[in-house]
Amino acid sequence: MKGPLSEALIKLQQKNTVSFHTPGHKNGRLFHLLSEPWLPESFPDWDTTEIPGTDYLHEPKGVIWESQEKAADFFGAEESFFLVNGSTCGIYSMIMAVAKPGDELIVQRNSHQSIYNGCFLADVTPRYMMPQVDENTGMILGVTEQEVREALERWPKAQAVLLTSPNYYGFTVDVTAIAAMVHRQGKKLLVDEAHGSHLVLDPRLPTSALKAGADLVVQSTHKTLPALTQASMLHLQGKRIDRPRLKQMLRIHQSSSPSYILMASLDATVALLEKHGKTLMDQLLENLTSVRSNLENISCLEVAKPDDPTRLWLNMHGTGLSGYEWNNRLAEEYQIMMEMADPMGILAVTSIGNEKEDFDRLVSSVMATIERQSKNNADYPVENLGSQVKTSYTEPVIQRLTPRQAMQAEVEEIQLEKAAGRISAEMLAPYPPGIPVIMPGEEVTQPLLDWLKTRKEFTGKRIKVIK
Amino acid sequence: MKGPLSEALIKLQQKNTVSFHTPGHKNGRLFHLLSEPWLPESFPDWDTTEIPGTDYLHEPKGVIWESQEKAADFFGAEESFFLVNGSTCGIYSMIMAVAKPGDELIVQRNSHQSIYNGCFLADVTPRYMMPQVDENTGMILGVTEQEVREALERWPKAQAVLLTSPNYYGFTVDVTAIAAMVHRQGKKLLVDEAHGSHLVLDPRLPTSALKAGADLVVQSTHKTLPALTQASMLHLQGKRIDRPRLKQMLRIHQSSSPSYILMASLDATVALLEKHGKTLMDQLLENLTSVRSNLENISCLEVAKPDDPTRLWLNMHGTGLSGYEWNNRLAEEYQIMMEMADPMGILAVTSIGNEKEDFDRLVSSVMATIERQSKNNADYPVENLGSQVKTSYTEPVIQRLTPRQAMQAEVEEIQLEKAAGRISAEMLAPYPPGIPVIMPGEEVTQPLLDWLKTRKEFTGKRIKVIK
Numbered sequence: 001m002k003g004p005l006s007e008a009l010i011k012l013q014q015k016n017t018v019s020f021h022t023p024g025h026k027n028g029r030l031f032h033l034l035s036e037p038w039l040p041e042s043f044p045d046w047d048t049t050e051i052p053g054t055d056y057l058h059e060p061k062g063v064i065w066e067s068q069e070k071a072a073d074f075f076g077a078e079e080s081f082f083l084v085n086g087s088t089c090g091i092y093s094m095i096m097a098v099a100k101p102g103d104e105l106i107v108q109r110n111s112h113q114s115i116y117n118g119c120f121l122a123d124v125t126p127r128y129m130m131p132q133v134d135e136n137t138g139m140i141l142g143v144t145e146q147e148v149r150e151a152l153e154r155w156p157k158a159q160a161v162l163l164t165s166p167n168y169y170g171f172t173v174d175v176t177a178i179a180a181m182v183h184r185q186g187k188k189l190l191v192d193e194a195h196g197s198h199l200v201l202d203p204r205l206p207t208s209a210l211k212a213g214a215d216l217v218v219q220s221t222h223k224t225l226p227a228l229t230q231a232s233m234l235h236l237q238g239k240r241i242d243r244p245r246l247k248q249m250l251r252i253h254q255s256s257s258p259s260y261i262l263m264a265s266l267d268a269t270v271a272l273l274e275k276h277g278k279t280l281m282d283q284l285l286e287n288l289t290s291v292r293s294n295l296e297n298i299s300c301l302e303v304a305k306p307d308d309p310t311r312l313w314l315n316m317h318g319t320g321l322s323g324y325e326w327n328n329r330l331a332e333e334y335q336i337m338m339e340m341a342d343p344m345g346i347l348a349v350t351s352i353g354n355e356k357e358d359f360d361r362l363v364s365s366v367m368a369t370i371e372r373q374s375k376n377n378a379d380y381p382v383e384n385l386g387s388q389v390k391t392s393y394t395e396p397v398i399q400r401l402t403p404r405q406a407m408q409a410e411v412e413e414i415q416l417e418k419a420a421g422r423i424s425a426e427m428l429a430p431y432p433p434g435i436p437v438i439m440p441g442e443e444v445t446q447p448l449l450d451w452l453k454t455r456k457e458f459t460g461k462r463i464k465v466i467k
Numbered sequence: 468m469k470g471p472l473s474e475a476l477i478k479l480q481q482k483n484t485v486s487f488h489t490p491g492h493k494n495g496r497l498f499h500l501l502s503e504p505w506l507p508e509s510f511p512d513w514d515t516t517e518i519p520g521t522d523y524l525h526e527p528k529g530v531i532w533e534s535q536e537k538a539a540d541f542f543g544a545e546e547s548f549f550l551v552n553g554s555t556c557g558i559y560s561m562i563m564a565v566a567k568p569g570d571e572l573i574v575q576r577n578s579h580q581s582i583y584n585g586c587f588l589a590d591v592t593p594r595y596m597m598p599q600v601d602e603n604t605g606m607i608l609g610v611t612e613q614e615v616r617e618a619l620e621r622w623p624k625a626q627a628v629l630l631t632s633p634n635y636y637g638f639t640v641d642v643t644a645i646a647a648m649v650h651r652q653g654k655k656l657l658v659d660e661a662h663g664s665h666l667v668l669d670p671r672l673p674t675s676a677l678k679a680g681a682d683l684v685v686q687s688t689h690k691t692l693p694a695l696t697q698a699s700m701l702h703l704q705g706k707r708i709d710r711p712r713l714k715q716m717l718r719i720h721q722s723s724s725p726s727y728i729l730m731a732s733l734d735a736t737v738a739l740l741e742k743h744g745k746t747l748m749d750q751l752l753e754n755l756t757s758v759r760s761n762l763e764n765i766s767c768l769e770v771a772k773p774d775d776p777t778r779l780w781l782n783m784h785g786t787g788l789s790g791y792e793w794n795n796r797l798a799e800e801y802q803i804m805m806e807m808a809d810p811m812g813i814l815a816v817t818s819i820g821n822e823k824e825d826f827d828r829l830v831s832s833v834m835a836t837i838e839r840q841s842k843n844n845a846d847y848p849v850e851n852l853g854s855q856v857k858t859s860y861t862e863p864v865i866q867r868l869t870p871r872q873a874m875q876a877e878v879e880e881i882q883l884e885k886a887a888g889r890i891s892a893e894m895l896a897p898y899p900p901g902i903p904v905i906m907p908g909e910e911v912t913q914p915l916l917d918w919l920k921t922r923k924e925f926t927g928k929r930i931k932v933i934k
Contacts, residue, residue, distance in 0.1 A: 003734035004533040008520055009513040009727065021518055022724070028512025044510050044728075045495025046476040047695050051488055051804050053475055066471040084697060085552040086722025100875050117719045121588055222724065228514050230551060230726035248874075252584045253720075255553025257489070257689065259697035260476065261511075262726065267470035328519075337518050407715075408567050 017331075018358045020312075021339040024198070025226035026353030030272070048260050057082060057258040058251045067267040074270050075200055076210045077217070077235035079243070081250055084262045087194045088114040089253035090218035090234040092121055094190050095162070097216070097246035099124040104158040106151045110140050110435045111164055112192060116427075120403040127155040128397060131435065137315055137344055138432025139304065142173035145181055152185060160188040165209065166196045168340070169304065169347065170311025172206045179213035188240050189213070194220040197233070198310065198351065201273070201281040206307045215240045221266055224310065224351050225273070228265040280352035285309065288350065291359040300370065304345075312348040319370055326369070334365040342432055395451075398443040401466065406441030410467040416458060419444040422465040430455050441466075484798075485825045487779075488806040491665070492693035493820030497739070515727050524549060524725040525718045534734040541737050542667055543677045544684070544702035546710070548717055551729045554661045555581040556720035557685035557701040559588055561657050562629070564683070564713035566591045571625040573618045577607050577902045578631055579659060583894075587870040594622040595864060598902065604782055604811055605899030606771065609640035612648060619652060627655040632676065633663045635807070636771065636814065637778025639673045646680035655707050656680070661687040664700070665777065665818065668740070668748040673774045682707045688733055691777065691818050692740070695732040747819035752776065755817065758826040765834065771812075779815040786837055793836070801832040809899055862918075865910040868933065873908030877934040883925060886911040889932040897922050908933075 002010065019026045031043075048054055055062035064082065072080040083090045091114040099105050101123035107115055109128040119126045129151045132141040148161055161182050165173045175191060182189045191209035193199070197219035199208040209217045217235045221227040236246065288309050295303050300318035304311075316326050327341035339349040348362070400423045401409065411425040422444050429436040430452075437448060444465070452458040469477065486493045498510075515521055522529035531549065539547035550557045558581040566572050568590035574582055576595040586593045596618045599608040615628055628649050632640045642658060649656045658676035660666070664686035666675040676684040684702045688694040703713065755776050762770050767785035771778075783793050794808035806816040815829070867890045868876065878892040889911050896903040897919075904915060911932070919925045 003537060003731075003738040004530045005522075005727075005734035006513075006731050006738065008522075008530040009515065009731055012515065012518075012520060013512060019515075022516050023514055025514065028514065031511055044498055044695070045480060046473075047490055047492070047495065048476065048479065049489050049696055051479075052798055053479060055472075055475075063471045063475040070470060085556075086724045088722045088724075089552075101871070112723070114723060121719070123590075220724065228511070228726060228728065229516055230722045230724050230729070252588070255555045255697045256579070256581060257553045257555075257687065257697050259695060259726075259729065260472075261695065261728070262697070264470075264473050264476055267472035271470040271473065331519055404568070 015335050017335040017337050018361050019337055020348035020350060020354070020358070020362070021337050022220075022223040022349055023227070023229045024222060024224045024349075024351035024353055025228075026351060026358075029355075030226040030353040043261065043264075046261055046264055049257060054260065057084070057254070057263065058256070064263065067263075067270070070274075071233060071266065071270045072235065074273060075197075075219070075233070075235055076208065076237075078237040080236070081234040081247075082263050082266045083218075083232040083234055083250075083254065084230065084258045085254045086222075086230045087112075087192070087218045087220045087232040088117075089250070090232055091115055091192060092118040092253045093234065093246060093249035094216045094218065095119065095124060096122045096249040097241060098160040098188050098190065104155050106148070106155055106158045106161040108143055108162075108164050110167070110433075111162070112194065115162060115164075115192065116403060116439065120407050123402065123404045125399065125402050127151065127158055133433045133435070137302075137304065137313075138342060139169045139171070139313065140167055140433050140435065141171045142167065145174055145177045148178050149181060152182070152187065158187070160190055162190040162192065163209075163214075164192045164194075166193070166199075166206060166306070166308045166311070168195060168311075169313050170195070170306030170308035172196075172307040175209050175212035175214060176207060183213070183240075188215045190216045191218070193217050194232075195223060195311075195349075196308065197221045198224040198281070199308070201277050201352075202285060204285060205281075205309070210235055210237060216246075221269055224349065225269050226265075226351070226353055227269045228262055231262040231266050233266065277352070283356075284350065284352050284354060287354070287356050287359050288312070290356075291363060294363045295366070298367065298370065301366070310350045312350060313345055314348075314366075315345045317344050319373060321369075321373060329369055330362075330365055333369075334361065336362055336365055342434075344432065395445060395447045397439070398445065399441060400443050401441035403439075403441060406466065411464045412467050413462045413464050416452065416461045416463045417449060419463050419465055420446045420449055425464040425466050428452075428458075428463070430457065482802050484802040484804050485828050486804055487815035487817060487821070487825070487829070488804050489687075489690040489816055490693070490696045491689060491691045491816075491818035491820055492695075493818060493825075496822075497693040497820040510728065510731075513728055513731055516724060521727065524551070524721070524730065525723070531730065534730075534737070537741075538700060538733065538737045539702065541740060542664075542686070542700070542702055543675065543704075545704040546702070548701040548703075548714075549730050549733045550685075550699040550701055550717075550721065551697065551725045552721045553689075553697045554659070554685045554687045554699040555584075556717070557699055558582055558659060559585040559720045560701065560713060560716035561683045561685065562586065562591060563589045563716040563719075564708060565627045565655050565657065571622050573615070573622055573625045573628045575610055575629075575631050577634070577900075578629070579661065582629060582631075582659065583870060583906065587874050590869065590871045592866065592869050594618065594625055600900045600902070604769075604771065604780075605809060606636045606638070606780065607634055607900050607902065608638045609634065612641055612644045615645050616648060619649070619654065625654070627657055629657040629659065630676075630681075631659045631661075633660070633666075633673060633773070633775045633778070635662060635778075636780055637662070637773030637775035639663075639774040642676050642679035642681060643674060650680070650707075655682045657683045658685070660684050661699075662690060662778075662816075663775065664688045665691040665748070666775070668744050668819075669752065671752060672748075672776070677702055677704060683713075688736055691816065692736050693732075693818070693820060694736045695729055698729040698733050698736075700733065744819070751817065751819050751821060754821070754823050754826050755779070757823075758830060761830045762833070765837065767837065768833070777817045779817060780812055781815075781833075782812045784811050786840060788836075788840060796836055797829075797832055800836075801828065803829055803832055809901075811899065862912060862914050864906070865912065866908060867910050868908035870906075870908060873933065878931045879934050880929045880931050883919065883928045883930045884916060886930050886932055887913045887916055892931040892933050895919075895925075895930070897924065 302315035769782035
């Protein structure tokens, strides 16, 4: 009687995989790990709606308010909001709380798509800062205080800066210094901390954006902490944000029938962390020290050293296999599921749900694969990866239309090579490093086309442009 | 170790309440009722993300695509989309799929807030049809084909009509006739069928909007079918809708980390309905026939006869207690939780998760309360309810600003009685019948103020107006 999706999820569960991907509960392990399980067997039966005693997310005065207060205390916010439509709705709400139609917002060029979509919905023009990239690996690093300062000088109309920190690879920006500088200029600092909800757990981790002084911070509590997928939080502090307007936007961007099990998973996460958070993070950091030293002993591997040690990116270039191939082999042969692969390597999102055994399985599987690989004589040679990421298009972008204008316009598809002078209706983000070289509403320039010719994936490609 | 929200939900579960409210699984009963439970104990462990084998909601090609195809077959659509941000995101997406900034959309004045918020996000101007109201009870009925035709004549720029059917009370509009008429004019018909996902289960129920010919239909699968709260569907048929644009909007209005347990609950709902849907609905309709005749035998009660018999609205006016008081007594003394109360009565949302025992408990509790009430000599007299709903403000509205302009404008609060000629920044919807008499962006007129004087809840009230 099962449906196709249910069947797939049951099969996955039966495989007993190791999860180095989101969500942070690691295949539900953290629901059961502890002497007092925080998600009981009857958990789905908790699913209810607004009736006496269950409060109301969009105007909380009872248990949801109380639970949000506990979350605010734990994460160091003045006010915290449970999000049931992922960090996406938190990003939209914070953009629309600080910017009105026609305003500008300073963002990193490598922002998550929700930031671009938020600008579309808000009718706000994003003004870009180009992040640093590691030329040897293609990993995106971040932006410096100096670059933020220059952006503020270049775009004086913008009233807020939206940073992404930490990023997917675990690199952070200096939020403390940037917050102080932005605030001195009378502007607001928003942080997309989707990948950093766990930072508060240990002083050896990078400073959390709230502690660093950001005004608004969005966290994907499900990514690195054990909340259910799609359950996130928005945190607020200080007097720079119009709170009624923020709350109005949160009501708009989330269902009027919010999920109680998503909200309960946030509530339960805070309770779990209060009791066991520091101990579990201590164990994780110890396991990570050990796995890093084991992996570093493998001569053809390189282990990245991001600011956040819970992100484990392995440069597999020296093994003769691409990251994609490594990803497939670990999944198919060893049931180890990584978060992400790129041409050079593989990325593990580790959390307090990972145990020593997971890391042991990772190390032994990597060693066994390398062992076999040298015998099989490189079936999957990796070519030119280093040189691909060494070039990086840095020509200033020419924004001809706002995201809203671009998304509403009539489009047509033409040969990419003939697009010079036209306005793009799509994003192109060659990978690595995955930073957009053009966004909808921007002019396709001849220098860009010349540069794209050096990337073979664009040969003969067509592009959607505004009619 | 539990958090405040978890504690509240556990307490609620221990009370063993009867649910006559959403969600349709009725306190999880339908998860366990059948010989083959569709939600196993380990269900929360299914929570995962996009990894090999689990497909991707925003570009489905595997098990999610397959599951959506099965849903489309079952509900009679050409294409169906799982929604993880409730019907809210379906409403936003369908509005933005058919209307661009500056466009007009014909809607009922008693639309759900998501329709108004969708117009705000889309920068679309809603043009209103006034629904019929039952003067004896305050129940909102619907709009006629003639009224839709007149609206299309009055607002010829509008390219689409958005109907609400069935409404909260179970009254429908003649979607079949309206769809044919709207399509003859070359326009599109969208239906908010949030309260009607179950209609497909039995020919004795009103015709579903898809069968009636609507182009796009949003259903809250969690409201009257057993999906988890916040899990909904959007259905599409025909060639009038720009499908790529619709899909783009669905990607925008939903989390980029969609919940697998919400999606799996939609998948499992379809599987459950395919096997047991007709039988369970047959039992429900039989139980409803019996409970209706039992309740109709109670002389001081009046049982409404909506088009959808699964909505049970009881006019309690004759008992000397308000609907609010009835709602409290049933909840506190008998653990019977209704969906909604208004001054006149109480509303039960029944579903295939309700068993005969639930209805027996309702009847015996109502009888026991009435018995005691007559002895206690009407502690809670209900005054003037009939006359309150007999007046209804019908002055044409004067729309001075679009929802987007109104929501972005600077506001101030003034005495309501001095607001003539000002533009309102808020909605006023005296209850009953709960239809807005003014919306943000509309001019406050003297006839409106004169009418509001007849409603005592507005005495001395202040109102937010545009500066």
